[in-house]
Amino acid sequence: MEGIILPLKKRNYNTYGGNHLMTVIKMSAAQIARKVVENQPLFILDVRNTESYEEWKIEGRNFEYLNIPYFELLDGVNEILPKLPTDKEVLVVCAKEGSSLMVAEMVSDAGRDVFYLEGGMKSWSSHLEPIKLGELTSGGEIYQFVRLGKGCLSYMIISEGEAAIIDAVRFTDVFTNFAKERNVSIKHVFDTHLHADHISGGRLIAEETGATYYLPPKDADDVLFDFAPLEDGLTLKIGASKIEVGALYSPGHTIGSTSFIVDSTYLLTGDILFIDSIGRPDLAGVAEDWVGDLRETLYHRYRELAEDLIVLPAHFMIVKELNEDGTVAKRLGDLFKENHGLNMESEEEFYNTVTVNLPPQPNAYVQIRRVNMGKITPNNDEQTEMEIGPNRCAVR
Amino acid sequence: MESAQVLDAKGLSCPMPIIRTKKEIDKLNSGEILEVHVTDKGALADMPAWANAAGHVILNQKEEAEVLTFLIRKG
Numbered sequence: 001m002e003g004i005i006l007p008l009k010k011r012n013y014n015t016y017g018g019n020h021l022m023t024v025i026k027m028s029a030a031q032i033a034r035k036v037v038e039n040q041p042l043f044i045l046d047v048r049n050t051e052s053y054e055e056w057k058i059e060g061r062n063f064e065y066l067n068i069p070y071f072e073l074l075d076g077v078n079e080i081l082p083k084l085p086t087d088k089e090v091l092v093v094c095a096k097e098g099s100s101l102m103v104a105e106m107v108s109d110a111g112r113d114v115f116y117l118e119g120g121m122k123s124w125s126s127h128l129e130p131i132k133l134g135e136l137t138s139g140g141e142i143y144q145f146v147r148l149g150k151g152c153l154s155y156m157i158i159s160e161g162e163a164a165i166i167d168a169v170r171f172t173d174v175f176t177n178f179a180k181e182r183n184v185s186i187k188h189v190f191d192t193h194l195h196a197d198h199i200s201g202g203r204l205i206a207e208e209t210g211a212t213y214y215l216p217p218k219d220a221d222d223v224l225f226d227f228a229p230l231e232d233g234l235t236l237k238i239g240a241s242k243i244e245v246g247a248l249y250s251p252g253h254t255i256g257s258t259s260f261i262v263d264s265t266y267l268l269t270g271d272i273l274f275i276d277s278i279g280r281p282d283l284a285g286v287a288e289d290w291v292g293d294l295r296e297t298l299y300h301r302y303r304e305l306a307e308d309l310i311v312l313p314a315h316f317m318i319v320k321e322l323n324e325d326g327t328v329a330k331r332l333g334d335l336f337k338e339n340h341g342l343n344m345e346s347e348e349e350f351y352n353t354v355t356v357n358l359p360p361q362p363n364a365y366v367q368i369r370r371v372n373m374g375k376i377t378p379n380n381d382e383q384t385e386m387e388i389g390p391n392r393c394a395v396r
Numbered sequence: 397m398e399s400a401q402v403l404d405a406k407g408l409s410c411p412m413p414i415i416r417t418k419k420e421i422d423k424l425n426s427g428e429i430l431e432v433h434v435t436d437k438g439a440l441a442d443m444p445a446w447a448n449a450a451g452h453v454i455l456n457q458k459e460e461a462e463v464l465t466f467l468i469r470k471g
Contacts, residue, residue: 049445071414071446095438099411385437 024104027115029127037326070099096120124149160239164188168201192270193257194219196283197362197391216256224374252294253279267309274313275321277394278341307333363389400428410438
């Protein structure tokens with residue numbers, strides 16, 4: 001077991017029979033995130049019910065899986081032992097931790113080394129991995145916050161003591177602490193659109209820090225709080241230097257969807273354009289109305305931009321979209337060549353792709369939109385429940 | 397319909413509701429009925445999936461004031 005960071009944990013877990021003192025090893029979401037990013041191998045024994053597993057699991061390029069619900073293992077794990085490899089780490093995963101700990105202890109009791117996921121899929125869904133994307137003019141920096149479990153991407157731009165945040169997820173303390181550690185004050189907080197797959201942390205961060213919260217007014221007809229209008233051509237400077245954040249109206253996923261060009265180098269596309277897919281126009285219920293806007297944005301507005309811009313989307317769907325360093329970023333010109341969604345000559349094919357046979361909608365997306373409008377304020381557990389599952393914002 | 401037994405698994409979190417339910421069901425004869433009260437939301441999907449895999453039948457389930465009630469007939 002050398003080379004692994006192991007807080008060895010002993011527990012007296014005798015509620016289901018026996019009085020054994022067993023040893024199992026916990027693995028945190030952060031440790032798994034490193035394995036995903038570094039393409040390490042891992043064998044995942046997922047003990048959630050099959051429906052939950054098939055809908056959403058921990059994705060890694062070199063991960064292998066076995067799904068056996070914990071309630072089929074109550075009489076013992078002997079039958080599955082032959083299926084568990086001995087030449088790689090075995091991680092037991094469940095929704096909240098309890099069942100994975102039980103199964104891990106049974107496996108450990110049978111004489112195998114085994115890990116369990118601390119906090120379960122709930123914790124995996126919440127983990128944010130900040131990764132530096134690059135340097136900006138005059139010593140500025142841009143960071144991507146990768147939420148691997150949910151496929152959400154948030155951004156922070158830092159320059160000369162000031163910061164701007166784009167598409168923050170709801171774990172506001174991750175962003176505010178990150179800013180504190182770097183001794184910068186958060187001045188501007190943007191959402192590229194009214195999100196339907198996850199709860200935005202933008203408004204709360206702005207309230208906590210005194211920053212201005214911007215939202216596209218066309219997405220905000222029904223919101224119950226004050227915001228600054230994010231409109232086409234809005235340009236802001238971060239810090240005293242020349243780092244510019246410019247807004248580009250780019251409707252289609254929602255009618256208000258707005259992109260950003262940062263320091264003439266990065267194009268933040270929100271949910272309009274992803275690495276291997278494009279945005280879906282139906283999550284506000286009016287796909288047919290917005291298809292034309294989506295086509296216009298992807299095939300005309302973006303075509304007018306410099307091909308060397310680095311596209312930074314608000315989501316990824318599959319681990320294949322991650323770069324070697326764990327970031328999700330690609331040159332716009334490359335996407336014009338490689339992204340199928342940008343290469344549909346026929347308007348009819350495009351129309352059918354984005355309106356017919358769409359993937360299922362994200363979990364609780366109607367409720368999530370209501371939270372982001374300020375209409376309902378669920379507690380933390382309820383928010384976690386709403387966000388369970390993949391983001392499903394794209395069509396391929 | 398009279399329940400043969402009532403199991404209060406309120407406040408317990410996964411996997412305990414199913415472990416307790418299984419323990420109680422094991423004491424019953426085939427065809428007898430157990431009523432289980434649970435607050436862990438995970439039971440919503442897991443209890444029917446477990447019952448199905450174990451050959452028991454969920455006769456009725458309801459949710460009232462955050463409490464899930466399952467009526468399970470032993471298979």
